[in-house]
Amino acid sequence: KNEVEQSPQNLTAQEGEFITINCSYSVGISALHWLQQHPGGGIVSLFMLSSGKKKHGRLIATINIQEKHSSLHITASHPRDSAVYICAVRPDSGGGADGLTFGKGTHLIIQP
């Protein structure tokens, strides 16, 4: 059974700090998603990647397929980055009925 583990579960940092959130999974995958959920509930897709690295503004996502590990980095963090960050993977086989297995999320708070 595929497991998706995120660390840390909770993270509080000061504005301007470099943030790293980790996601590890246990089976081969075809894609990995990073999602952001703000207070109030709506979820936004940040990245979908299957290899290498993607960058969007201050956000960078990397994935190491051999090590079954992905990281989400936030540079020059800002209070508006405060949110829950969710990792979801699409295994090569199995997973949930729609093919996705979700991590439980990392709750990030950036203090001014």
Next chain:
Amino acid sequence: DVKVTQSSRYLVKRTGEKVFLECVQDMDHENMFWYRQDPGLGLRLIYFSYDVKMKEKGDIPEGYSVSREKKERFSLILESASTNQTSMYLCASSRTELNTGELFFGEGSRLTVL
């Protein structure tokens, strides 16, 4: 701007009531999904649909049904609401290429069943 719209952000219902949660997307996506999200459990798939009038059970379909009469609209129905269905419900859509398609989510509907 692409959009997934859920009809109600907050609902309070009584045990035994029938509840409809509506979701509409304007991206002409084939696939639509209903998830529920509970503290400590993450997102869990209730039902999904890959075409009009088609539906597939997800991981936790018990107590729920769905309807997809039009491509843009996917409804979640609680025939007889129970207190353990108090949760955040999230609708999502994506293109047919399930292995590569980006997911677009609605704002969520927080349901409380008393």
